[in-house]
Amino acid sequence: MKMEIERELNVINSxxxxxRAAVKIVELGKRFSSRLYLKKENREVxxxxxxxxxxLACSKGTTIHARxxxxxxxxxxxxxxxxxxNRFGEDL
Amino acid sequence: xxLQNPDENRELRGIAVSPGIIIGKAHLVDRSRVKIIxxxxxxxxxxxxxxxxxxxxxxxxxxxxxxxxxxxPEQARGHSYILDSHMMILKDSMLTDSSxxxxxxxxxxxxxxLKKSFDEITRIFSEIDDDYISRRISDVEYVVxxxxxxxxxxxxxxxxxxxERVIIVAHDLSPSDTSELNIGKVMGFITDGGxxxxxxxxxxxxxxxxxxxxxxSATRMVHEGDxxxxxxxxxxxxxxxxxxxxILYQERQLKDEEYKSSIAKTCHLPSVTIDGHHxxxxxxIEFMEEVAAVREYGAEGIGLYRTEFLYLxxxxxxxxxxxxxxxxxxAELVFPDLVTIRTLDLGGDKLGPPFKTxxxxxxxxxxxxxxxxxxxxxxxxxxxxxxxxxxxYGKMQVMFPxxxxxxxxxxxxxxxxxxxxxxxxxxxxxxxxxKVGIMIEVPSAVTMADVLARHVDFFSIGTNDLIQYALASDxxxxxxxxxxQPLHPAILRMIRHVVLAAGEAGIPVALCGEMAxxxxxxxxxxGLGLSDLSMSAQSIPMAKAxxxxxxxxxARLDFQKVISLGTAAEVHRYIDQRIKAVFPETIFPENNxxxxxx
Numbered sequence: 024m025k026m027e028i029e030r031e032l033n034v035i036n037s038x039x040x041x042x043r044a045a046v047k048i049v050e051l052g053k054r055f056s057s058r059l060y061l062k063k064e065n066r067e068v069x070x071x072x073x074x075x076x077x078x079l080a081c082s083k084g085t086t087i088h089a090r091x092x093x094x095x096x097x098x099x100x101x102x103x104x105x106x107x108x109n110r111f112g113e114d115l
Numbered sequence: 116x117x118l119q120n121p122d123e124n125r126e127l128r129g130i131a132v133s134p135g136i137i138i139g140k141a142h143l144v145d146r147s148r149v150k151i152i153x154x155x156x157x158x159x160x161x162x163x164x165x166x167x168x169x170x171x172x173x174x175x176x177x178x179x180x181x182x183x184x185x186x187x188p189e190q191a192r193g194h195s196y197i198l199d200s201h202m203m204i205l206k207d208s209m210l211t212d213s214s215x216x217x218x219x220x221x222x223x224x225x226x227x228x229l230k231k232s233f234d235e236i237t238r239i240f241s242e243i244d245d246d247y248i249s250r251r252i253s254d255v256e257y258v259v260x261x262x263x264x265x266x267x268x269x270x271x272x273x274x275x276x277x278x279e280r281v282i283i284v285a286h287d288l289s290p291s292d293t294s295e296l297n298i299g300k301v302m303g304f305i306t307d308g309g310x311x312x313x314x315x316x317x318x319x320x321x322x323x324x325x326x327x328x329x330x331x332s333a334t335r336m337v338h339e340g341d342x343x344x345x346x347x348x349x350x351x352x353x354x355x356x357x358x359x360x361x362i363l364y365q366e367r368q369l370k371d372e373e374y375k376s377s378i379a380k381t382c383h384l385p386s387v388t389i390d391g392h393h394x395x396x397x398x399x400i401e402f403m404e405e406v407a408a409v410r411e412y413g414a415e416g417i418g419l420y421r422t423e424f425l426y427l428x429x430x431x432x433x434x435x436x437x438x439x440x441x442x443x444x445x446a447e448l449v450f451p452d453l454v455t456i457r458t459l460d461l462g463g464d465k466l467g468p469p470f471k472t473x474x475x476x477x478x479x480x481x482x483x484x485x486x487x488x489x490x491x492x493x494x495x496x497x498x499x500x501x502x503x504x505x506x507x508y509g510k511m512q513v514m515f516p517x518x519x520x521x522x523x524x525x526x527x528x529x530x531x532x533x534x535x536x537x538x539x540x541x542x543x544x545x546x547x548x549x550k551v552g553i554m555i556e557v558p559s560a561v562t563m564a565d566v567l568a569r570h571v572d573f574f575s576i577g578t579n580d581l582i583q584y585a586l587a588s589d590x591x592x593x594x595x596x597x598x599x600q601p602l603h604p605a606i607l608r609m610i611r612h613v614v615l616a617a618g619e620a621g622i623p624v625a626l627c628g629e630m631a632x633x634x635x636x637x638x639x640x641x642g643l644g645l646s647d648l649s650m651s652a653q654s655i656p657m658a659k660a661x662x663x664x665x666x667x668x669x670a671r672l673d674f675q676k677v678i679s680l681g682t683a684a685e686v687h688r689y690i691d692q693r694i695k696a697v698f699p700e701t702i703f704p705e706n707n708x709x710x711x712x713x
Contacts, residue, residue: 039245041247041248041594042196042197042251043196043592045200045203046196046199046200046203047476049203050199069208072203072207072208072209073200073204073207074204074207074210074236074239074255075207077240077243077248077251078239078240078243078248080243080244080245080248082245106476112476112477113595
C-alpha cells in the first residue's frame, strides 16, 4: 500500500550532514523502494542523491523535514530516524 | 628579479605517518587534469550514440572505483566511505542524468554536457557557506575528471610510468596503486585522506621514506612540479618554500640523518635499561618477506604476525598448504626468537562472495576477526591447522584477535583443541605446548582481564583498536583522528588494569600497537609495568635507544604522577618536561619529540 510519511528530524551528530553521513543516507535509500525527499527552509531535494543532500548544508542543530512516499515508507522512516539518532555512527 | 609567487611558502598540516624530511618535486597522481574539453554540436541521429558513449565512460569509472574498493585492505577500511561517496557522486542524478538530458536537449557532445553539469553543481556548492561541504566539490571534480579521461580515451595514469625522483601527491593511495609503484623513484608520499595507520603510512615505513597523510587539500593546493618539503616528523608540508625555509629544512634533514645513523649503529645492542631490566623489543609484520629487514632493525622476534595478507591476495580462501608454507618459513627465519601469530582479523566482506555480509552499517563493530572465524569454522580450522603444523619449525605462539569476553575465548580454544585432536588422529606432529593468548583490544576484555587471565596463556594489548573503541574515535577518519590519543589518561588506566591483572595471574603481557613505537609513550608504558613491546620495524632502533637510556625505577615514579593527571594534554606536557630532563638531545632530539604527539 502506497503511503506518505512526513517527519521532522534533528541533526545531532557533530559533523552535520557531511559526506560520511550523506553516504549512509544514500545507502539506506537503496534498501527501500520508497522515495525520500529532504527539505530545509522550503528547499526540498532528492534525499537519495549525495550531492543534493550535501547541498542542503545541514550542520549540527539543524532540523530538516523528511518526506517518504511509497510502499515501505514506514520502515524506511524508522530506519532513517535511527540513523539520525545514532549520529550516523559517528560520535558519542 | 624574481617573480612573486602567491603560493610561495604555503603550509599544510597533516598527520605524520612515516618519519624523515624530504625536499623534492611534486608528482600528482590520478588528478592530472584533462586540459582541453572539446565542445561540439551533434546531429539528432547521433544523440543515442553520444549517450552510450557517456554511459560507457561512466561504467568504466564505476569499475575503476569498485576495483579500488575491493582491493582495499583491512587497515584502510575507514577510507572506503570516500570511495563510496565517489561512487554515489558518479551515479548522482545531478551529474549523470542531467548530462544525458543535456545531450538530448541541447545536442551537445558528452564532454561538454558533463562539463555543464559540473559547472551547475559547482555553482550550487559555491553558495554553501559550510566550508567543509563546499570543498567537497573537489570530490565531484575527481569523479568528473575520471569520466572525462575515459571519454577522451586518455589512459589512466600509471604509477609505474614515473621516471624521475618525485614526491607522490594523491587523494588517497590504494594498495593497488602502491603495488604498481616504481619504488626507487618515490621520495615520499602526501595524501588528502588517511590517518596514522593507513596503508600509505605502513608502506612508507616499510620503504623508509617520509609520508604525511590526512592533509585534506593537498591535491588541490599542490601543482605538478611544485617544490615540496615534506616533514614526516611533524606532519608539516611546505609548498614552494622560500630560500630561507629550504636552508632551514636542509639543516634539519642533515641532523635527522645523522641522528638516524647514530641510532642505527646501536640498534643491535640489547635493550636493557640503566637499572638492568631487559625489555624485549619485537616487530609487527605483515608479510613473510619483512622478516629479513626486521632483523636489520634489531628486533627480538616477531610480536605480531598479521596473517591477513595471504587471504587478501588470493581474494578468497588460500589453501592450507600455502598458509603452512608461509608460517613455516616465518617460524624458521625468526628462530631462535619467538613468533606471535595472530589468527585472521578480517571480515567476510574481504573474502569474496560466499562470505560477503550484506549491508553492515558499522563494519568495525561488525562480523569480523574472531567473530567471523567462530561462524566460519572451516576457515578458522584451516588456519589453525596450518599454524599448528608450522609450530614445530620454530618458536611460535598463537593469539586470537578481538576477543570481547571469556566465552568467546573458550569457544575459540575449543576449536583449537579440536584441531589438535584431529592432527593427533592423523599422526601429524605439532608443538604440544604451544601457548594460546588473546589480543586485548575490546574495552570489555579490559574490564574482564582478571578473569580472562585465568584462561589464557598470555595477553597482547592491541592499542590501535583499543584506543579507537575506548575513545570511540575512528583513527582513520580525518575529522576525529585528533581524538585518537594514545596518552589519554583513560587509555593509560586501561593498560595498567590489564598489566596488573596479568601480573596477578602470572601470565606475560605485551603491547603491540603503534603506541609501543611512539618515543614519547615508551617511558610511560614501562612506567606502568609493561616489559614486552612490539612495533613496526622502523621504530625499533629509536625505541631501543630510549630503553637503554632510562631506568625503570624512575619511570615508575614518573608514572605515579602521570596517572593522577586528567587530560592527554597534561600527560604530554609532563612527559615532555621529564624527557627533556632525562634524555640527552642525542637520544631524543627536539624534532623527534614533536612527531610523537600525532
